[in-house]
Amino acid sequence: MSIDMLVNLLAKGLWQTVYMVFVSGLIGTAIGLPIGVFLATSGKGELFAAPGWNRVIGLIVNATRSTPFIILVVAIIPFTRIIAGTSIGTRAAIVPLTIATIPFVARLIEGAIREVDKGLVEAARAMGATPLQIVTKVLLAEAMPSIALGITLTIVSLIGYSAMVGAVGGGGLGDLGIRYGYQRFMPEVMLAVVVVLIVLVQAVQSAGDALARRFDKRNRKS
Amino acid sequence: MANESALPETDPMLVFEGVTKEFPATHKGENGFKALNGVDYTVPRGTITGIIGRSGAGKSTLVRLVNGLEKPTNGRVLVDGTDVTKLSGGSLRTLRRSVGMIFQHFNLLSSRTVFDNVAMPLEIAGMPAKAIKAKIEPLIDMVGLSDKLDRYPAELSGGQKQRVGIARALATDPKLLLSDEATSALDPETTQHILDLLKTINRELGLTVLLITHEMEVVKTATSRVAVMDGGKIVESGRTFDVFLRPQHATTQTLLASMPGTGLPDWIKRKVKDSPAPGDDALVRLTFFGDTADQPLVARLTKELGLDVRIMSGTVDEIAGDPFGNLVIAYSAEPGVMEQARAFFAKTGLVAEEVGYVD
Ligand SMILES: Nc1ncnc2c1ncn2[C@@H]1O[C@H](COP(=O)(O)OP(=O)(O)OP(=O)(O)O)[C@@H](O)[C@H]1O
Ligand SMILES: [Mg+2]
Numbered sequence: 368m369s370i371d372m373l374v375n376l377l378a379k380g381l382w383q384t385v386y387m388v389f390v391s392g393l394i395g396t397a398i399g400l401p402i403g404v405f406l407a408t409s410g411k412g413e414l415f416a417a418p419g420w421n422r423v424i425g426l427i428v429n430a431t432r433s434t435p436f437i438i439l440v441v442a443i444i445p446f447t448r449i450i451a452g453t454s455i456g457t458r459a460a461i462v463p464l465t466i467a468t469i470p471f472v473a474r475l476i477e478g479a480i481r482e483v484d485k486g487l488v489e490a491a492r493a494m495g496a497t498p499l500q501i502v503t504k505v506l507l508a509e510a511m512p513s514i515a516l517g518i519t520l521t522i523v524s525l526i527g528y529s530a531m532v533g534a535v536g537g538g539g540l541g542d543l544g545i546r547y548g549y550q551r552f553m554p555e556v557m558l559a560v561v562v563v564l565i566v567l568v569q570a571v572q573s574a575g576d577a578l579a580r581r582f583d584k585r586n587r588k589s
Numbered sequence: 590m591a592n593e594s595a596l597p598e599t600d601p602m603l604v605f606e607g608v609t610k611e612f613p614a615t616h617k618g619e620n621g622f623k624a625l626n627g628v629d630y631t632v633p634r635g636t637i638t639g640i641i642g643r644s645g646a647g648k649s650t651l652v653r654l655v656n657g658l659e660k661p662t663n664g665r666v667l668v669d670g671t672d673v674t675k676l677s678g679g680s681l682r683t684l685r686r687s688v689g690m691i692f693q694h695f696n697l698l699s700s701r702t703v704f705d706n707v708a709m710p711l712e713i714a715g716m717p718a719k720a721i722k723a724k725i726e727p728l729i730d731m732v733g734l735s736d737k738l739d740r741y742p743a744e745l746s747g748g749q750k751q752r753v754g755i756a757r758a759l760a761t762d763p764k765l766l767l768s769d770e771a772t773s774a775l776d777p778e779t780t781q782h783i784l785d786l787l788k789t790i791n792r793e794l795g796l797t798v799l800l801i802t803h804e805m806e807v808v809k810t811a812t813s814r815v816a817v818m819d820g821g822k823i824v825e826s827g828r829t830f831d832v833f834l835r836p837q838h839a840t841t842q843t844l845l846a847s848m849p850g851t852g853l854p855d856w857i858k859r860k861v862k863d864s865p866a867p868g869d870d871a872l873v874r875l876t877f878f879g880d881t882a883d884q885p886l887v888a889r890l891t892k893e894l895g896l897d898v899r900i901m902s903g904t905v906d907e908i909a910g911d912p913f914g915n916l917v918i919a920y921s922a923e924p925g926v927m928e929q930a931r932a933f934f935a936k937t938g939l940v941a942e943e944v945g946y947v948d
Contacts, residue, residue, distance in 0.1 A: 490696035493656050494710040494761075495685035504709065508700045584741040585699045 368553060377559055380543035381567070383457050387532070387539055388525045391461045395468025396518060402428070402469065403476025404502055414488070414498050428470040436528050439463050440535055447535075460537025464528055468521060475517035479510040512583035519575025523568050540564055601667070602765055602797040603632035603655060608664035610650050610821075624650040625661070626821035632814075637791050637798040639808040639829065641844060642818030648801045651818070652767045655799070656688045657681045669764060686714060689758030693770035695750040697742040703729065703753050704738045710760045728756045732786065748779035755786060759794075766790070769801045777806075784811040805848040809833065813909050817841045829909040834878060834940070853944065854902050857917060861945040869946045870899065870919035871927055876940040877914045884937065886916070894929050896920045901947075919947055 402424065408414040409421040434442070440463040447462040448454045483506055491505045507514070530541020540560050548557025610625035624647045632638045642648050653659040654666050657673050666673045668688060676684055697706050707729055711721045729735055732752040742750055751771060758766055768787070772780040788811060791798050800812055808815050808829060816826035817840055825838040836842045853861070853874070861872060877886070890896050901917040920926065927943070934941040 484694075484696070486692060486694055486696040487698060489658065490690070490692065491709075491713075492658060493685055493688075493690040494713055494757075495682035496713045497682065500713055504713070505698065509698060511700060582700070585743050 368547075368556070373556065373559060376543055376547070376556070377540075377563055380538065380540040380560070381563060383537070384526065384529050384539040384541070384567070387457055387461055387464055387529045387537065388522060391464035391468055392518075392522055392525055394461075395465045396472050396521070398465075399469040399472025400476055402473040404480065404506070406473060406477040407480035407506070408498075408502065414501060428473050431466065431470040432474070436463070436467055437531050439467060440532060444535070455536040457538045460529070460532035460535055460539075463535075464525060464532065467528060468525060471524065472517070472521055475521065476510070476514060479513035479517055480506045482513060483509045512579045512585075515575060515579040515582055519572060519579070522571050522575070526564065526568055526571070540567075600634045601631045602634040602636075602669055603799065604665075604667040605630045605651070605654075606665040606667070608651070608654065608661045608666060610647075610654070610659065611662045624821055625654075628664070628821075628823055630816055630823050630826065632797060632799055634797055635791070635795055636814055637787065637800055637812045639800045639802060639812035639815040640818055640823075641802055641805065641808050641815060642840070643803060643844075646818040647821040648803075648818055649769055650821075652690075652769050652799060652801055655765070655767055656685050656690060686710065686761040687763050688765045688767060689761070689763035690767040690769070691751065691754045691758050691771045693773050695742070695747075695754045695774075697750055697753055697757075699742055702739050702741055703734055703745070706742070706753055707756045707760055710757060714761060725756065725760055728759055729753075731790075732756045746779075747775050748782060751775065751779075751783050752786065755783075755790070759790070759796075764797065766796050766798045767801075768798060770803070771800075772807060773802070773804070780807065781810065787811060805844050809848070809906075809908050817844070830878070830911055830913070833908045833913070834876065853917060857901055857947070860947050862947065863945055865922045865946040866948065869922050869948050871922040872901065872917065872919050872944045872947050873930070874942045874944050875914075875916045875918065875934070876942070877916070878908075878911060886939075887918070889937075890918075890920075890930070890933065894926075894933060896926065896930070917944070922946055 405415065406421065406425060406428070409417045411418045431439075440460075443463055443466060444454045447459050450462050451459045453459050487505050487509060488501055491501045496504065529537070529539050530544070532539065533542030533545055536542075540563060544557050544560035547553045548560060605628045608625055608628040609623065611621045611623050614621050626647075628647075628651060640648050640651065650659065654661050655668060655673065657676060661674055664674075668684065671684060673681075673684060698709070701709065704725070707725045708721045711724060716724070726735075729738060732755055734749060734752055734756070737745065737749065742753070745753065754771070766787075772783050775783060784807065787798055787800070790796055800807065802808060812829050814827065815829045815832050816823045817832070817838060818824065819838070819840040825832060825836070825841050832841060833845065836845050857872070862869065865871070875886070877884070887898050887900065890898050897920060899919040901919055903914070903916040905912065905914040907913060920930065931941070
């Protein structure tokens with residue numbers, strides 16, 4: 368294989384991976400965030416107390432999280448066809464990736480919010496804040512450093528998951544590595560894919576860390 | 590209990606009427622916990638009123654009823670005439686804006702600067718940014734933090750954090766300020782500065798302050814009235830000066846005894862005897878206050894009764910702005926002499942307590 372061809376393949380795979388991760392990460396976070404907020408604030412005696420719903424949603428979240436990703440991909444093919452119009456290709460692969468992201472993000476957000484000092488909620492209530500203001504101005508604002516790290520972790524995991532959607536013709540770097548590197552025995556392609564993935568994950572992690580540090584005002588030295 | 594009706598302040602800012610609070614049991618089959626057991630108390634407008642009690646007495650539970658953070662099981666809580674227990678939703682939030690609160694652990698948002706923390710109550714109330722700035726800059730100036738506007742709480746000392754807390758509590762022009770152990774995490778010197786600030790605010794803004802504490806020292810320096818809590822009840826209340834001078838309830842006496850400057854010094858305690866041996870002296874503790882504070886006491890005892898007076902220990906202090914002294918003296922334990930001395934103390938209006946005997 369020529370260098371040109373290899374670069375072309377890598378560029379295409381990288382683009383597909385970034386596209387899948389970005390779209391499923393975005394939609395998954397958009398849906399997972401309110402679920403996470405709900406899980407963290409709907410326990411007994413909490414801001415939006417609804418212990419029954421809390422348990423039901425918690426169960427669904429756990430069930431989704433404990434289903435192995437590759438089984439999820441296959442199991443929801445009919446659903447994928449409804450949403451994406453097809454069950455094959457990069458667009459179709461976004462559906463299971465998103466479904467897997469939602470509970471992951473929900474639990475991360477829940478954990479981050481539960482770490483926020485209860486005294487701050489008390490102070491906000493004493494100021495006359497509405498429950499919604501407490502969520503946006505206190506819980507989410509104070510949890511931002513943890514949330515940034517959590518979303519970073521989500522993206523890194525998504526990059527890994529996206530390698531598995533080759534099973535439904537999703538494409539991407541992982542798929543490239545398997546088809547060329549493994550099935551056609553081209554170790555140089557495999558190596559190139561791994562290198563690109565390492566660089567990609569490293570870049571995401573560094574960006575996430577930097578973002579979390581910017582949000583974090585808790586340990587400043589003047 | 591001190592005579593409340595004789596006090597000039599009768600205009601109530603805050604009234605507790607037959608308030609009880611029972612927390613539900615955590616486990617099935619157990620009884621609930623009665624944190625408040627029938628509290629009737631009035632906080633007069635414009636005062637700094639202290640509530641003191643041991644840990645678990647129910648102090649925090651009581652203040653949390655004032656701004657509706659907690660609902661009483663029974664009774665009414667009137668803030669400036671409004672029954673808080675009847676409010677909910679928007680009307681409760683509106684009331685909360687008229688009641689400021691400061692906390693032991695400051696409860697500042699770590700993600701916000703000093704300015705943004707103080708701005709938060711106004712932001713919540715929907716005030717435009719320009720108006721917020723005009724409103725809070727003088728406040729931050731008043732608490733002495735104008736040079737720290739853009740700092741984050743992590744960059745401030747405890748005392749500075751509490752100043753931010755105070756400025757934040759004042760942002761919505763409250764008529765009542767609740768302070769739950771606001772100085773308990775601070776060293777004595779910083780505590781004094783914060784109490785001075787609260788006194789200034791009380792004086793200049795006419796703000797009523799309800800000060801929860803477990804330290805008598807705080808009550809002594811900052812409040813004009815005090816209520817002592819024990820077991821979910823108010824067991825004693827009145828003017829701070831009177832309560833300090835003539836504590837009636839055992840809880841108050843214990844709390845006072847733990848304060849430096851009251852009670853007997855340890856070295857004297859070790860020497861006190863219950864009955865005199867021949868040649869021993871009687872040990873007497875004199876408490877003087879108001880106009881009796883500046884009499885040439887010892888000189889008069891010596892001159893008028895011809896007593897040999899030994900001064901064992903003495904302190905002169907201030908309670909709620911009035912001078913207050915404590916003098917431990919010893920003189921002959923002969924019954925005749927002691928009788929004479931008693932008559933002298935009664936005539937001069939001194940509070941004298943015969944503590945025991947020393948050699
Ligand atoms: N939410 C709650 N559920 C059950 N019991 C509670 C609750 N809040 C307080 N209590 C109990 O009520 C009693 C009074 O508590 P409170 O916090 O009012 O005491 P306090 O006087 O403020 O004490 P401290 O000086 O330690 O702050 C305590 O025994 C406490 O365990
Ligand atoms: Mg307390």
